[in-house]
Amino acid sequence: MSVSPFRIALIVDGEYISAWQYLMLERLLASPxxxxxxVIFRQSVATTLSQRLNAVLLKVLHALDGRFFSCKPTAQTPTSFLPLLGDVGCYAHGSKRYQTFVSTQRVDVAIELTGQAVLPEMVASTTHGVWRHFYGNPVHWWDDYTNIREYARRQDEIVSGVVRYMAGQAAADCVFYATTSTDKVSINRGVERTLWKMADFIPQRLHELATVGEALFQRNMRERVLARPLSSQDAVAPGLITTCRIALRYPSNFLRKLYKFLFRQEQWILLTTSHGNVTELGLLENFHKWIPPRDRFWADPFVVEQAGEQYIFFEELIYARGIGHLACVRLQPDGSHTEPVKILEKPYHLSYPFVFKHQGQYYLIPETAGNHTVEVYRCEEFPHRWVFEKNLMESVEAYDATLQEYDGRWWMFVSMRSHQSCSPNEALYLFHADDPLSTQWQAHPQNPVVASAAQARPAGRMFTDAEQLYRPSQNCAGVYGRGLNLNRITQLDQECYREEVVSSYLPDGDFDMNGMHTLGIGRGLSVSDAVYIHRRLGRLDHWIGKLSGFIDQLVWKHCYVLMVLPLTFLWLDM
Incomplete structure (x- = not known):
């Protein structure tokens, strides 16, 4: 669908906007x-004493967090956007020039960047409404509060997105939303991941609107919200109690990290099991452990059958080297395997050995995000000799590219990020081409088709069961490699993508496992990986974990009492 460029109005409360908003504006101006x-300048609203106090507390928290964890927040840095404007007209809200413009000029979309209520006259005069970002909840419009509640409450994800206000509608529509994994240690890391990612939201959705049209755009909006309804949070700004909870988390996090360093070692291992029901493929009690030597880990298994025998390709990372290479083993009839053989090594990190067959020839697409490419290798001698064929994509940071032939086309599912501060695990991008070796992959208009820390990143080869297509995905909410999902794809074409989670696995300490993130399916065989916990204290470690969780809940619920008690004793001594 081809349309004229959308006419955009930008609504601000001054010359300076946050750095992430500046990046959003740059990308918007570069869009066709x-x-x-x-540009409409609104007068800033005077803040109350409590709001000013909250702002001071937040600045102190961000400053301390940046010092402790070497993560100075940059996304909220005030940045002048005037150099980007050129000859664009700038009007003060309420002025005669503003009123004349509103009554005589057509605007397709207005973007509201202030923390104030939307302007009714702009809602009434725009074709596609007034759009604004939100943080945590559609009623929160200030990026100052990003990740504050989520960190204090130990939530796994931060919700953010875009809403739009249309004439004749009582409530705003959710245009798009995404989730970002909270950082278990640092507030600033969660803030940076969330805000820099949001720079893409409005440019991407305008691209979708221009490509598919208003009717399908509205349908996609409804489907997103139905797939994962937004949670409700308090509409008031976080205050002293929330700050106290955050302050108490820092020593708790330090003690947890110290305990883990002293008494635990975590190692990625491989797991094998015979085939089961599709909804039970990730159950840990069904798996047999393959534990590698303690100086390395094994992960990202893929099963390939050749000449009646099955091979498992996987990532092997030796800790002393620091980057991964690809290895392979052959399964024996008794369920054991041959010694791993290195099949591909580069000066940069390799993982996720996606092997596929096309026109009788085996090919391999490893994860090469460290080289900013999506590379494909051709097999010259199975399974050990692979030679470079070409780059399918260049100048991209793409993770875990997974190909699938469907309905006469080839589809590439890949996790990507466009800013170094963002996580690579939270946005699934979809491309299609008429050949798997093409270098002209077309982007899907809904990209990212999944924007969830708990569901986006690929986790292995797609497979069919009972004529249904399934996509394994990683759950990285709260921590990388936390768990595994199986998603049934309900629609896949050049305009729409839909999927639904049918089962999920979160091995939080079960069977000494603390995470899993790849599933390989073979003939009568399933292979996964998992984080295996080597416990130096044995069974005592389990009881310490339970006691720690109980104390943690007690502190979380009664932190205000713990903070007030010292002040009470001081008062009694006076």
């Missing part, structure tokens, strides 16, 4: 689907 026609 948008042209900025006016």
């Amino acid at each position: 689907h948008a042209v900025l026609v006016v």
Whole structure:
């Protein structure tokens, strides 16, 4: 679908906007689907004493967090956007020039970047409404509070997105939303991941609107919300109690990290089992452990059958070297395996050995995000000799590319990020081509088709069961490699992508496992990986974990009492 560029109005409360908003504006101006026609300056609203106090507390928290964890927040840095404007008209809200513009000029989309209520006259005069970002909940419009509640409450994900206000509608529509994994240690890391990622939201959705049209765009909006309804949070700004909870988390996090360093070692291992029901493929009690030597880990298994025998390709990372290479073993009839043989090594990290067959020839696509490429290798001698064929993509940071032939086309599912501060685990991008070796992959208009820390990143080869297509995905909410999902794909074409989670696995200490993130399916065989916990204290470690969780809940619920008690004793001594 081809349309004229959308005429955009930008609404701000001053010359300076946050750095992530500046990046959003840069990408918007570079888009062929948008042209900025006016900037409207609104008068800032006076803040209350409590709001100013909260702002001071937040600045102190961010400063301390940045010092402790070497993560100075940059996304919220005030940045002047005036150099980007050129000859774009700038009007003060309420002025005669503003009123004349609103009554005589057409605007397709207005982008509201202030923390104030939307302007009714702009809602009434825009074709596609007034759009604004939100943080944690559609009623929160200030990026100052990003990740504050989530960190204090130990939530696994931070919700953010875009809403739009349309004429004749009582409530705003959720145009798009995404989740970001909270950082278990640092507030600032979660803030950076969330805000820099949000720079893409409006440019991407305008691209979708221009490509598919308003009717399908609205349908996609509804499907996103139905797939994962937004949670409700308090509409008031976080205050002293929330700050106290955050302050108490820092020593708790330090003690947890110290205990883990002293008494635990975690290692990625491989697991094998015979085939089961599709909804039970990730159950840990069904698996047999393959534990590698303690100086390395094994992960990302893929099963390939050749000449009646099955081979498992996987990532092997030797800790002393620090980057992964690819290895392979052959399964024996008794369930054991041959010694691993290295099949591909590069000066940069390799993992996720996606092997596929095309026109009788085996090919391999490893994860090569460290080289900013999506590379494909051709097999010259199975399974040990692979030679470079070509780059399918260049100048991209792409993770775990997974190909699938469907309905006469080849589809590439890949996790990507466009800013170094963002996580590579939270946005699934979809491309299609008429040949798996093509270098002209077309982007899907809904990209990212999945924007969830708990569901986005690929986790192995796709497979069919009972004529249904399934996509394994990683759950990285809270921590990388936390768990595994199986998603049934309900629609896959050049305009729409839909999937639904049918089962998920979160091995939080079960069977001495603390995470899993790849599933390989073979003939009568399933292979997965998992984080195996070597416990130096044995069974005592389990009881310490339970006691730690109980104390943690007690502190979380009564932190305000713990903070007030010292002040009470001081008062009594006076």
